[in-house]
Amino acid sequence: MTVALETVGLGKSFGALQVTRDVHLSLAAGDRHALIGPNGAGKTTLVNLMSGALAPDQGQVLLAGRDITTLSQARRVKQGLARTYQINQLFADLSVLENVVISLSERAGAGWNPWRRSSANSAVIDEAVVILAQLDLQDHALSLVRELPYGRQRLVEIAMTLAQRPSVMLLDEPAAGVPSAESHIILDVIAALPDHIAVLIIEHDMDIVFRFATTITVLVAGAILAQGSPADIANDEQVQAVYLGDGGDV
């Protein structure tokens, strides 16, 4: 299997605080990989290092074998590495449709064109409609994002990322803040993501993790504590100690 995303000895400190320690992580094409760990384990930091929002102090990030460590976040997106955010990063005052259109216009390379009307780009608009239908958002297309229930907003967050046609998706707590009655909507969408995309998901909800993941990595204090199949992780004594003993909040 080809490696889609790999980190080699990734390290990051904020002052004296080492938030990422020597992380080696590898995602094959089509992987469903969950990253779990107690609060403050450095999960989001790791996603930030992978996506390029932060620069690592040590180590490398490889995308399909290419070193992307020095590339900006935007360049990484262009190479196929896209992410969602733990807290919605959307254009709240624009329609759902236009949120996706902005994302698609960038992928289509239209973002530099100051002369062509954005509404004249039918290919982009049609694709936006398809993506919204895929996420069952078609009836909300014309609503402003801030008028949507939070669960639906989380779907828009995923739509923005899907629009980039990524080969690797990093999902940072996609169901965070969603009432449990609605979380199945998010879960269904994640389960239906195209097979060829490698997906790394950070999640606290163990139901989602065990239903979704084929591989689980447990991060504690910035370092990998354990890695393996869901069955291995469930039976791992160290992991049980972290989650059932001190420091666990899940």
Next chain:
Amino acid sequence: MTEHYQTARHFLRERERWRWPEALPWLAIVAAFFIVPDYLALGTQIVIAIIFALSLDLILGYAGIITLGHAAYFGAGAYATGMLSAHLGWGEPISAMLFGGIIGGLAGFISGWVLLRYHGLTLLMLTLTTAILMQETANAAEEWTGGFDGLVGISIWPLLGTFDYDLWGKTYYCFAVVVLLVCFLVARTIVHSAFGRSLVGIKGNVERMHGVGTPVHGRLVTIYTISAAMAGVAGGLFAESNAYVTLDVLSFSRSGVVLIMLVLGGTGRLYGAFVGTAVYMTLEDELAKLSPEFWEFGIGLLLVVVVLFFRRGLLGALEDLRVRRS
């Protein structure tokens, strides 16, 4: 599904459709020519200020770049056009004005490249100091700019070789209006393009724009350069219409007043520049006649009222009124 495509396309097109109220400012501009021919000198200055405010709206209203130094580019354009005539003897009005635009744009590109790495208060202070630095440079380069005494000896040739400048400023008014129309069409096209929408995205959520692969800095520098070029054109027109340039074109108060005019009219809607500028300058003119010493008090009072009760400017207030009615 087909229906969804149609709805989506229609929805996005609807936003940029020309609407009949858009004719109003242009009708007013044409009407002014016939109704108040004695005021065309003031009218010309208003039209020039509208171009300047419009250029500010592109960066402030759309891209969310806050600045207290936009006069830097207005002034760069004014001095460029003025010195082209005063020192090199070139007074052809259209090309001299465009030269002002080019120099303004160049100044915007160079300073924007550095400035736009910052945001918030840091950016505000840096834009302010950029304009001050340019003003001090103009002051020091006395030999070229005339320094504190101002740049004299600007002589502008007849427009298109035939229309000479009349005492009442009719020619210049028409010239400025045509330039405004061109600038407006450019601005309107830009804000409805994918590029323009990406600026709105940057203003709305820069984090997300990084996340969808937007080269944010490059976009900001681009619109800043376009805006500075437009401000430079306004400065060029200003130099030509007055045949005189002083350090005042680069002053802090000019940067501040253009911001006030735009906020007064409403940001991020293009026509805010028209309404805010016309109201501000007409009021300034009337109040100054009424009370030469205290006219600023009236302007200040108006601003306080607008900022307190109509946060989105006069056009925003109109919009709210219409929404409430329907």
